[in-house]
Amino acid sequence: METGAEMSNSENELRVRFAPSPTGALHIGGARTALYNWLAARHSFGKLVLRIEDTDLDRSTAENVGQIIDALEWLELDWDEGPLSQVARAPEHTKALEKLLESGAAYRDAATADDVKAYKAEHGNDRGYRGEQSADGSGAVRLRVPDDGDTVVKDLIHGEVRFPNRSFDDFVIARGDGSVLYNFAVAVDDADMGITEVIRGDDHLSNTPKQLLVLEALGHEPPRYAHVPLLHGPDGKKLSKRHGAASVQELRDAGYLPAAIRNYVALLGWGPGDDETLLDTNELVNRFRPEDVGKSSAVFDEKKLRWMNGRYMRELDLEIYTATVARFLGRDVDSELTEACRISQEKASTLAEVWPLIRFVFEEPAEDEKAWRKIMKNDAGAALAEVREALSGLDEFTTETVEAVVEPIPERLDLKPGKVYQPIRVSITGTTVSPGIFESLAVLGKPRSLERIDAAMARIEAAPPQTPDS
């Protein structure tokens, strides 16, 4: 069925578009639609057009447009044409509108909403409204919809979806003032821009027959359609701001990597066919086909994203990992940060989790009364004294040398390893959680390590935490 359309289209090139309406930040659902379009374009060496659907409703703002572009850039999804503004195309829309008015495919109708209601009350509510040209040529512009037959959407994902024409109103395609409405503008733009494949959210499936009707009235071949299911929050409802990190900027601030987000989001509604889940962007491009997208809506699950993000973080080269952490923290890369990053890499799943692990290298130990009371009791003081003694004799202060002198201490003191290591940890970090204790000491360095252990011993002596025993 598409042969004609493909032939008439220059060089059979795939042309897709991402057409967000700038009514807020780009959220994860929009990001997925953008990704799918991008993957389809890159897969077929086609073109991706970015079109801003701003057919004004005072909700579209320049700031929102900026946010969307920011989000796309951060996700590293580039486009080949645009951003194009839909309002800027008003002259083309008007031209198309006049064409339909002249041919009689559309007409001006002064009917009000109540008139439409009344019509349906009389003719049955499975019957679309049919109006007539107003005498004075005033009113909104409506498209004439045939009473007979069906309009069929041939969808790559849903197959053929059939809509009875009589169920549609002669719908409004332009306001009384001549400004055009969404379903008209989209159809005209997609045709003018030579879009060959429309990949968009499921919520547009019911709009598609209207766009098809417009295209037909204008004498244009329709593009192919792929309506991908919507994303939902954990409560099963359509995703919105209420669902935690729903927007791309929130995901960025939460410390997720663009590559991980791309991988995770691609898998919401689509699978490669085998059981692979870790697919880098190249594999995504190679394997993604819109027709393989599933039909049912998916739930965004941050836990799985977090796991996947950890996998991506651990795979980064130390230099890249450090640079990424530095950018996230707003710090400069130096050898100390690099070392701190090295010992934290296998323990963090998001960029936001890195700082709590390495904070002690850059700041004084944290105040954590609970940790202190829990750990610094009984033999802690004695253990620290022994550790301090061993450490102070070291010339070279590395993970290996530290380990060599500290590791034998538990046995020598007849203590469980934890009874020695945890007091060290609380001394140098203030908390009970840190990277491995030997590398933590090594990164902190000898002077500061001894200083902190001394301080801890002094504090214990001054006010020993009382405890029974154990």
Added chain:
RNA sequence: GCCGCUAUCGUCCAGGGGUCUAGGACGCCGGAUUCUCAGUCCGGAAACCGGGGUUCGAAUCCCCGUAGCGGUACCA
């Protein structure tokens, strides 16, 4: 109301008439790694929405129901 879409473990993705005692991943539970946390490894629990058909045989095909979602705007 009307016109559509959807329905496999808690979540994501497989399986599309027999090979399904339904597979993989996240999460969860248990064990290992005798320094915390994390990571890693091993093991486990966990699903075909309900009812009718069709068929020798249905998670898979059809119908009905139910639930969720979308559209029904001079919104996008």
